[in-house]
Amino acid sequence: MRGRGERRRPRRRPRHARPARPPGRGAGPGDRLPAWAGHPVRDELAARLGLPVVLDKDTNAAALGLALRPAAPGSFAYVHLGTGLGVGLVLGGAPLRGDRTGAGELGHQTVQLDGPPCGCGGRGCLEVLCLAAVTRGELAEAARILGTGAANLVRLLDIDQVLLGGRVVLAAPEAFAEGVREVLTGLGLTAPVGLATGRDAVAEGAAWLTLAPVFGK
């Protein structure tokens, strides 16, 4: 048992990449593309292209790419705010996808009982509240909501770091980073909050989905 203050040593060469079973075969339930639900996207693309195709969530791909960057922490959450709110999780150096690649659906955690309806069928989800604040132009409030979700993750998983990314965050990176930091600090949580800036984290991760095994990662 680890004592207070002892941290697990980050693994420098995270086990990547290819999970015990391949990332995915087809589209999930899909609140955005319902007509695609259950469609064997991977197999169909592979057949048409004549090339191997890997299918995964954008957040899982980004988390993989970030885990393979130098000096990546052993456990972190990549929190992505774009057209939706999702998370890619890395625990013990390896991406956590869940059995159906559905882990990390932070956006659909209910934080307001009987709140506004969400596309997932629930109400008061983090995603619908956060995007509504963005639409109103209230970035500080959006960051506070995002920070609440990040704090829930830190408390649930005891992760080393929170990394923020996605189109909406990167349009006002410091506002979001500072707002999320404020929530965590106010709750006495010490996990640092960073930004996945620079290269496109999702595109880079998607490339690693294919290339990681080639490079033995």
Ligand SMILES: [Zn+2]
């Ligand atoms: Zn929802």
